[in-house]
Amino acid sequence: MIVEEKKISSEEKYNGYIVHVFKDEVSLNGKKAFREVVRHKGAAAVLAVNENKEGFFVEQFRYPVGKPLFEVAAGKIDPGEEPIVCAKRELFEECGISAEKWTELGPMYSSPGFCDEVIHLFLAEGLSESEPDPDEDEFLDIKKIPLPEVLEKIRKGEIPDAKTQILVLRVCDLLGIK
Amino acid sequence: MIVEEKKISSEEKYNGYIVHVFKDEVSLNGKKAFREVVRHKGAAAVLAVNENKEGFFVEQFRYPVGKPLFEVAAGKIDPGEEPIVCAKRELFEECGISAEKWTELGPMYSSPGFCDEVIHLFLAEGLSESEPDPDEDEFLDIKKIPLPEVLEKIRKGEIPDAKTQILVLRVCDLLGIK
Numbered sequence: 001m002i003v004e005e006k007k008i009s010s011e012e013k014y015n016g017y018i019v020h021v022f023k024d025e026v027s028l029n030g031k032k033a034f035r036e037v038v039r040h041k042g043a044a045a046v047l048a049v050n051e052n053k054e055g056f057f058v059e060q061f062r063y064p065v066g067k068p069l070f071e072v073a074a075g076k077i078d079p080g081e082e083p084i085v086c087a088k089r090e091l092f093e094e095c096g097i098s099a100e101k102w103t104e105l106g107p108m109y110s111s112p113g114f115c116d117e118v119i120h121l122f123l124a125e126g127l128s129e130s131e132p133d134p135d136e137d138e139f140l141d142i143k144k145i146p147l148p149e150v151l152e153k154i155r156k157g158e159i160p161d162a163k164t165q166i167l168v169l170r171v172c173d174l175l176g177i178k
Numbered sequence: 179m180i181v182e183e184k185k186i187s188s189e190e191k192y193n194g195y196i197v198h199v200f201k202d203e204v205s206l207n208g209k210k211a212f213r214e215v216v217r218h219k220g221a222a223a224v225l226a227v228n229e230n231k232e233g234f235f236v237e238q239f240r241y242p243v244g245k246p247l248f249e250v251a252a253g254k255i256d257p258g259e260e261p262i263v264c265a266k267r268e269l270f271e272e273c274g275i276s277a278e279k280w281t282e283l284g285p286m287y288s289s290p291g292f293c294d295e296v297i298h299l300f301l302a303e304g305l306s307e308s309e310p311d312p313d314e315d316e317f318l319d320i321k322k323i324p325l326p327e328v329l330e331k332i333r334k335g336e337i338p339d340a341k342t343q344i345l346v347l348r349v350c351d352l353l354g355i356k
Contacts, residue, residue, distance in 0.1 A: 003317040005241045013192040014199050016214045018292050021192050021199050026241060029317065035241045036194045038216055040292075062290040063183045063204060063213045069290055106335020108343065111288040111295055112240040112247055114196050114218075118338070119289075139181040139207065155351065157284020160296070162340040165286065169347040173333065 003029045018076070040117035044087035045074035045108075047167040048097050048124040053177060055147050055168065056095045056127075060140035070143070071161045072168075073097075074119065083120035091124060093133050095142050100126030105170055110162060119163050123171050147177045181207045196254070218295035222265035223252035223286075225345040226275050226302040231355060233325050233346065234273045234305075238318035248321070249339045250346075251275075252297065261298035269302060271311050273320050278304030283348055288340060297341050301349050325355045 005026040013036075014021040020039040025032060048056040055072075062069045075090035077083060084102060091097050105121040134140060151172050153159050159168070172178070183204040191214075192199040198217040203210060226234040233250075240247045253268035255261060262280060269275050283299040312318060329350050331337050337346070350356070 001317050002237055002239055002246050002319055004239050013194070016191070016199075016201060017212070018214045019199070019216060021194075021197070021216075023194060024241070028239075034195070036196045037242045038197060038199075038293075039242075040289075043291075059180055061180055061182050061206075062287075063202070064215045064217075064292060064294040065287060065290045065296075068180050069287065071290075104335070107338045108340050109240075109243060109247065109338045110340050111218075111293070111297075112243045112249075112339060114242060115216075115289070115293070116242040117289055118243075121335075139179050141180055155348070157282070157299075160285045160287045161290060162286050162288050162344060165344045166340065166347070169344070169351070170333070173347070 005035065008032065036114055038115040040115060041079070042077045042118045042120070043074055044077060044083045044090060044120045044122065045072050045163040045167060046087040046091045046122040046124050047072045047171050048091055048095065048099060048127055049147065049171060049175070050127050053147050053175065054144050055150055056097060057143040057145060057150070057164070058094050058140040059143055060138070069161050070159055071164045074163060084122065087120065087122045093135065094140060096130045096132035097124070098128045098130070099124035105167070108163060108166055121163065121167055121170070123174065147172055151177065183213065186210065214292055216293040218293060219257070220255045220296045220298070221252055222255060222261045222268060222298045222300065223250050223341040223345060224265040224269045224300040224302050225250045225349050226269055226273065226277060226305055227325065227349060227353070228305050231325050231353065232322050233328055234275060235321040235323060235342070236272050236318040237321055238316070247339050248337055249342045252341060262300065265298065265300045271313065272318060274308045274310035275302070276306045276308070277302035283345070286341060286344055299341065299345055299348070301352065325350055329355065
């Protein structure tokens, strides 16, 4: 049985630049419980694929997990920004790529048990390359890799980032790459 | 260029039951920056598939996103618990299912830009069904659905949960389900 949880009260625990953390009291089925919620402004992620079926990726140090990760281009949505505008901006800033053809692949909730972050997923094709323009505190390597190679790494469990796994798997499915 | 970020100092912002939130000062390339980090104990998620290629899923209200979501069985790792033990426990508690054959599909970082949560992914086959034993404040519906149907929903962007998208896509790829 699915029971809707209704907010009784909300206590702000931390108001940061990226996350806004609350401890809410909720009612469910006549009982009370607490829910910790990390609120996030949302993000967009994009897999850019060229005519040779190569994908563009970035590798960057991720402080929370203490190591560099292999990921698709992605970033936080600015206030009032449309997800597709964010995806275009991030692909250009991180990889220096513009794209003619954009396909929306729907939303992804990264961890809906405690966090409301939604990442809007896109495929970009018809690419034009120029010089990337990363944020001042963003250090990353751009990687252009054949999608079958990346798919094989995902099958082996070697690419842990969630949005990257989903985008590569869905784009390979869509484009018939095995 | 990938630059390792080293901790200079760490300020605890919230120590909850599920999340532990910090604002750390880091050095990168001789400069200083702040990183907000949500620390989480980790989780395991499992897609159970029977001999008819039906998958077992749960639907439950997710307070952070304000609606019910369609997901694979999953849950937080208890202190000192092995991921596979957690996966077996959660599949039994949520769906009443035990499985003979377990396949490890590797880790998933849900949102490594600000959170260290890792979800360990598993495929379970050779199923035995009994009565589920959910946590006291866990209300959910169990759904047994043919995997090709779920795959089609994912292609349409209708299943937003990240771990569920990844497990269905990877298991369908592994089992040759189209």
